[in-house]
Amino acid sequence: MAGNSQRRGRRVTPKKGATAGSGGKNRDGLAGRGRTLPADERPWHKGYSGTEKLPQRTAWKQEKERRAAAEEGRAPKIGMPGTKDTTWGKGTKGMKPIKRGAGGGGATGRRSGPKVSPGRKSNPAKGTPELLVGRNPVVEALRAHVPATALYVALGLDIDDRVNELVRTASDRGIPLLEVSRNELDRMTGGVLHQGVGLQVPPYSYEPFEDMLAASAESAAPLLVALDGVTDPRNLGAVIRSAAAFGAQGVFMTERRAAGMTATAWRTSAGAAARLPVSQVTNLTRAIKTCQRAGFVVVGLDADGETDVYHLEAAVGPVVVVVGSEGRGLSRLVGETCDLRVSIPMASTVESLNASVAAAVALAEITRRRAAG
Structure with a gap:
């Protein structure tokens, strides 16, 4: 039995001796970190000049x-x-x-x-x-x-x-x-x-709808474009290009079940998206009603509309042009909310126009009527 004590917890091993050295292997760990770098030499600092070589770490x-x-x-x-x-x-x-x-x-x-x-x-x-x-x-x-x-x-x-x-x-x-x-x-x-x-x-930064509406209402010729379920980003880009060309102050559409401002839409707009505000709204019908309360006449493009675009008397005032989706056109609620449903006269051999083409025709006619009187 190690030791001469019978008590519990007695030491049974010899005391620890001197610890052996590392032989110089841990010398780098004992070295100092050097001087504190000034701000213009710290790559993570806003005052960094950008001319010094980055530290390895x-x-x-x-x-x-x-x-x-x-x-x-x-x-x-x-x-x-x-x-x-x-x-x-x-x-x-x-x-x-x-x-x-x-x-x-x-x-x-x-x-x-x-x-x-x-x-x-x-x-x-x-x-x-x-x-x-x-x-x-x-x-x-x-x-x-x-x-x-x-x-x-x-x-x-x-x-x-x-x-x-x-x-x-x-x-x-x-x-x-x-x-x-x-x-x-x-x-x-x-x-x-x-x-x-x-x-x-990178992801596109949308304009708040309220800001776009307020800016449009303050312009000399208020004109906005709303998209009801347009799912093709190329159509979206083409509409934005036409809206910018004919003096509109913005384009807005729904967040869900509709095309967003992707790279394809940006390219189709030929850079017009950089100059024209684009907004997304949760509910298009609610946004249209907000425009109506602000004094806008909401015009929906519909092949069966009661008024053709060439006799649109409301074109000289504040107008919101609503463009329907590529297949079904205007949805029921949006169509019922519009103040006017406007058609574009066409030859009987053509059934309908592309959404972006119809928007361009309507915007061009509104611009012509405003310029004429």
Whole structure:
């Protein structure tokens, strides 16, 4: 028996001796962290000048955040110079996209995108970035100055004039160029034909409906356009383009069961969405009634309307033009809420017009009547 004590809890092992040293292996852990950096040398500080080389740990953290953002299909949240709010729409004109790196250059290398099963179309959730694909659409979007946050290019891509133009334009605008494999780009686009290129755009920033209505009521010739269930983003973009061309002060539509301001709608609008406020409302009928209380005459476009557009006497006053969906036209409640239902005379061989074309015809006639008298 160790020891000469019979009490409980007695020590049965010898006392601990001196601890052996590490032999110098832990010398780095005992070293100091060095001097405290001033504000203009801290990459995470607003006073950072952007000329110094990033510390190794800071650069690693920023690279980790970029990879995570690419995996989730969102803009990186990096506390570094050049990082700004990337929502686009009213109040963001002239805003520069996010710059990668302390010097503002474009980052290269492989990045991961959102994982989507091949053959399934990606349907991004509300408030998440969207990927516009195809060489012609991407080139046209860049020409229209869509506020993009990243340009994805597949490795081994065949270079042509369009690819040269989109890469050059993205570089001139400071848009990061990210090279990914074709399989990765397939996953990001959900199997959609992308032709080796994809442009990531941030979510659109909608104008509050009340602000748009108040601004329109104060103008010399109040004119608004409402969309009742238009689901094609190309029709939405075309309507916005026509509304801007004929002097409307805004376009509004429902949040659900209708097209939103996607990259496709922006491209179709030919940049008009940057100049014209666009709003979303929860209930279109309620919004129309609000316009009526503000003194607007609500005109619904209907093939069976009792008045044709060429005899619309109300065109000279405050007007809201309501455009129905591509298939069924105006919904029952919206049609009953309108003050007038207006038709567009056509030849008997044509059954109906496209929603965006009908809107353009009606807006052009309203503008002509206002100019005439």
